[in-house]
Amino acid sequence: MQALTFQGKGKVTCEEVPDPKIENAGDVVIKVTSCAICGSDLHIYDGVMPHMHHGDVLGHETMGEVVEVGADVTKLRVGDRVVVPFTIACGECFFCKRGLFSGCERSNPDREVAKKYWKNSPAGLFGYSHMLGGYAGGQAEYLRVPYADVGPIKVPGGMTDDQALFLSDIFPTGYMAAEHCDIRQGDTIAVWGCGPVGQMAIRSAFLLGAERVFAIDCVPERLTMAAEAGAECINFRDCDVVDVILQRTGGRGADGCIDAVGTEPSAMTSVDAMIDQVKVLTYIGTDRPVVLRQAIHACRNWGVVSVVGVYGGYIDKFPFGSAMNRGITIKTGQTPVQRYLPLLLDHIVEGRFDPTFVITHKGKLEDGPDLYRAFRDKLGGCVKVVLQP
Ligand code: NAD
Ligand code: ZN
Ligand code: ZN
DSSP states (O other): OEEEEEOSTTOEEEEEOOOOOOOSTTOEEEEEEEEEEOHHHHHHHTTOSOSOOTTOBOOOEEEEEEEEEOTTOOSOOTTOEEEEOSEEOOSSSHHHHTTOGGGOSSSOTTHHHHHHHHSSOOOEEBTSOGGGTOBOOSSBSEEEESSTTTSOEEOOTTOOHHHHGGGGTHHHHHHHHHHTTOOOTTOEEEEEOOSHHHHHHHHHHHHTTOSEEEEEESOHHHHHHHHHTTOEEEETTTSOHHHHHHHHTTTSOEEEEEEOOOOOGGGOOEEEEEETTEEEEEEOSSSOOHHHHHHHHTEEEEEEEEEOSOOOSEESSOOHHHHHHTTOEEEEOSOOHHHHHHHHHHHHHTTSOOGGGGOOEEEOGGGHHHHHHHHHHTGGGOOOEEEOO
């Protein structure tokens, strides 16, 4: 089959790779009808996600039709149309039973690699490094889906791929980012990053009752998209973001601050520190990462800083004193996508949320290398890319 593969920093190619097969009785194989490129894929593309091997198949936002079913699968049949959560979860372990699927203790077979970095291990993810299971990704014609009774959700007839696809990641992630802010009617939320995740977070914040949302970025098309949702835009190149937010909230700060940016590769000052013989990405001795610091400083006393932007390593000069003395709660995590699916599917079906607004670019798998570049460099107003193999 054809698939997009990682070939080193800044290099993605469309290659012929072996078709996936059922490996365990709980697996299904799907024929991919739509998949997307995510900001998380850019961390791989930018070379800041360790333990990616040349030739690894990329992609974790995928949907399609079930074409093969393992012997133990009870909920899916050949021909079902499904969206696949990017988080792989067994459904039975300590964390899965609590609905914390992205903490699954059984879906990452390479746990020791993650433990070298993080002392413990999260769940496995599709197409996202051998620290997180080394699973082949879904920017491909076919995808093997482990624990198929736990992850994929059936798409109702009549719902288009474009409406359903973002249930795999960015809609639940943006929603969780907002939910973590414990929004009350009338609250003010600030969102750093108007990429696809930030866009979902902005609209989710309004859905959950926010009265005002500040949207922070520097890309004009992305700020415009945020303004169309009713957000007040702040271009971080034109001003001191923290000052502006404090001014516009009467000196108090935003009730919730969402980091939908994550690792800023240009700010990594040391990518060669070694811990337990593993390279560790570190922000050292700079004022970076800008976003996390601004989010803490712009948050009101006893507010929430909600971090969904992905970080890999260590952060120097983290303003923990400001957070502690002002009672700030920091919430974060890879999204336990499965727990949000029933609710968010309902929001789409009932017309309360239409995630399709974010799509600006479409192509085939072979357009993938060009579209990775367009998405990373924000060319031609690119906000979200959907590929149809
Ligand atoms: P993206 O790269 O398209 O968007 C990031 C945006 O941040 C860009 O528009 C960029 O211009 C903006 N930005 C850069 N520096 C900034 C600054 N200093 N202030 C404000 N904005 C700034 O990516 P995306 O797809 O929207 O994803 C965003 C983040 O969310 C990534 O780190 C991604 O890995 C992460 N993510 C996390 C989860 C999760 O489960 N927690 C899931 C999906 C994505
Ligand atoms: Zn993603
Ligand atoms: Zn589990």
